[in-house]
Amino acid sequence: MISTKGRYALRVLIDLAEHEDGSYIPLKDIAARQNISKKYLEIIVKNLVNGGLISGMSGKGGGYRLLRNPEEYPVGEIIELMEGPLATVACLVQDAEECPRAASCPTLPMWSEFDQIVHDYFYSKKLSDLIQVRQ
Amino acid sequence: MISTKGRYALRVLIDLAEHEDGSYIPLKDIAARQNISKKYLEIIVKNLVNGGLISGMSGKGGGYRLLRNPEEYPVGEIIELMEGPLATVACLVQDAEECPRAASCPTLPMWSEFDQIVHDYFYSKKLSDLIQVRQ
DNA sequence: TATCAACCTATTGACATACTAGGTAGATAT
DNA sequence: ATATCTACCTAGTATGTCAATAGGTTGATA
Numbered sequence: 001m002i003s004t005k006g007r008y009a010l011r012v013l014i015d016l017a018e019h020e021d022g023s024y025i026p027l028k029d030i031a032a033r034q035n036i037s038k039k040y041l042e043i044i045v046k047n048l049v050n051g052g053l054i055s056g057m058s059g060k061g062g063g064y065r066l067l068r069n070p071e072e073y074p075v076g077e078i079i080e081l082m083e084g085p086l087a088t089v090a091c092l093v094q095d096a097e098e099c100p101r102a103a104s105c106p107t108l109p110m111w112s113e114f115d116q117i118v119h120d121y122f123y124s125k126k127l128s129d130l131i132q133v134r135q
Numbered sequence: 136m137i138s139t140k141g142r143y144a145l146r147v148l149i150d151l152a153e154h155e156d157g158s159y160i161p162l163k164d165i166a167a168r169q170n171i172s173k174k175y176l177e178i179i180v181k182n183l184v185n186g187g188l189i190s191g192m193s194g195k196g197g198g199y200r201l202l203r204n205p206e207e208y209p210v211g212e213i214i215e216l217m218e219g220p221l222a223t224v225a226c227l228v229q230d231a232e233e234c235p236r237a238a239s240c241p242t243l244p245m246w247s248e249f250d251q252i253v254h255d256y257f258y259s260k261k262l263s264d265l266i267q268v269r270q
Numbered sequence: 271t272a273t274c275a276a277c278c279t280a281t282t283g284a285c286a287t288a289c290t291a292g293g294t295a296g297a298t299a300t
Numbered sequence: 301a302t303a304t305c306t307a308c309c310t311a312g313t314a315t316g317t318c319a320a321t322a323g324g325t326t327g328a329t330a
Contacts, residue, residue, distance in 0.1 A: 057327090159306090162307080175290085197306045
């Protein structure tokens with residue numbers, strides 16, 4: 001289940017894309033438009049900045065802006081940044097310690113196949129697919 | 136992410152299917168074979184009994200057994216019983232209160248489409264597809 | 271230098287996860 | 301009848317995550 005972190009991050013990025021005009025967009029405006037607590041959004045945009053998805057600028061006239069074109073943001077990258085790996089089971093997380101049951105686990109092939117489907121879906125879907133009004 | 140409850144439930148059902156011989160199988164045996172705490176499994180099988188997936192019998196010679204053929208257990212039903220709805224976002228849970236943003240939500244169609252894929256995958260996959268040794 | 275905005279650390283209440291502990295009730299073998 | 305084996309029941313606990321809130325510091329511009 002996707003939590004508010006992932007869902008709000010998506011809404012922030014959609015908001016930034018829909019209001020893109022070359023300048024920085026203050027978080028206050030995004031919070032007001034999206035009707036989400038600005039304080040809580042600070043945590044989310046901090047992750048987006050650290051993850052290299054947006055850039056922030058302090059001071060008067062400051063705010064946030066996208067670093068790429070909307071078609072260059074896979075939804076999967078956004079979700080994984082906010083929620084952690086998309087993996088369905090712990091033993092399929094990248095760099096997880098090898099499960100001793102892996103070789104004979106009757107369910108592992110199912111989880112693997114499903115994870116591939118999830119990955120394909122969310123990495124082929126782009127931020128640009130979620131934007132309604134473009135200028 | 137599927138938790139131990141869902142994963143262990145699947146292992147219990149696979150174990151029951153693979154050792155099916157008309158008699159009841161004691162939880163002690165399942166716990167030993169699967170190397171999972173019997174006490175913890177008690178919580179899981181209780182849910183499986185309440186959910187109508189298996190039946191339990193007390194006393195000497197008692198234990199648990201399947202109530203259907205393995206091809207009649209969709210993996211999705213097992214997971215939803217143990218983990219709750221497969222829905223990716225709260226607003227798509229059956230009987231959830233209508234989200235006020237639903238009509239204009241830019242991400243809802245994506246979540247809907249994805250939920251359909253997840254549902255189709257796990258309801259077409261059956262317990263019988265996970266069994267390795269059949270008699 | 272006043273203003274506006276990002277950025278930083280910390281705390282909180284509620285809930286879920288993964289167990290453990292100790293008992294009661296029910297069915298069968300002797 | 302009773303010992304034995306089994307499911308079944310209620311409760312507790314440590315750890316972590318979620319969804320926020322609170323208050324302050326740094327940085328850029330007018």
